[in-house]
Amino acid sequence: GRAERRGAWSSVSPSLFHSCGIAQADGALHCWGADEQGQTNVPSGVMVWGFYDPSPHTPSPTPSSPYSPEDPSAAAGEAFPGAMGMYHTCGIALDDGALHCWGSNSDGQTDVPVNVSAWSFVSA
Numbered sequence: 001g002r003a004e005r006r007g008a009w010s011s012v013s014p015s016l017f018h019s020c021g022i023a024q025a026d027g028a029l030h031c032w033g034a035d036e037q038g039q040t041n042v043p044s045g046v047m048v049w050g051f052y053d054p055s056p057h058t059p060s061p062t063p064s065s066p067y068s069p070e071d072p073s074a075a076a077g078e079a080f081p082g083a084m085g086m087y088h089t090c091g092i093a094l095d096d097g098a099l100h101c102w103g104s105n106s107d108g109q110t111d112v113p114v115n116v117s118a119w120s121f122v123s124a
Contacts (some may be wrong), residue, residue, distance in 0.1 A: 004022050004093050007023065007025055008024040008025070009021045009023060010022045014088065015033035015039075015083075015084035016086065017033055017086060017087075018035065018084065019031065019033055019084075020032075020042075020082065025064070027047070027050060027094060028046075029049040029091055030042065034077065037087040037104035038060040038102055038104075039084070039085075039087050039102065039103030040089070041103075042102070046093045046095075046098075046100060048094040049092065049093060050092065054104060055082060082122060085103075085104075087103050087106075088102065088103030088110050089102055089103055090102075090122050091122075092122060094118070094123075096118065097117070099112045099119040099122060
């Protein structure tokens with residue numbers, strides 16, 4: 001399918017058959033392109049995606065992150081805080097550092113280990 005115009009992007013990452021990007025305005029993750037294995041079906045329930053900061057802090061309604069609308073210049077040069085394989089995608093929830101993976105699981109690539117409380121980076 002075609003992605004609708006969303007305005008400025010904080011980060012965009014292409015894969016062989018699909019792409020994902022984080023909208024600068026709200027930190028929402030959008031994926032588009034081939035979806036034979038569900039690799040563009042972003043999980044619901046995660047409002048903002050980004051690099052998780054594990055330092056102690058009090059969450060606020062507007063997260064302070066590389067993708068914060070308050071400082072759009074902070075996102076310059078940042079990579080997508082997730083990973084995309086040919087048929088799967090992974091992303092990190094900004095609020096708690098939880099890793100979410102979706103799409104093909106033919107080799108266990110979307111089985112997120114349960115013994116890790118927070119992720120700060122992932123690579124496919």
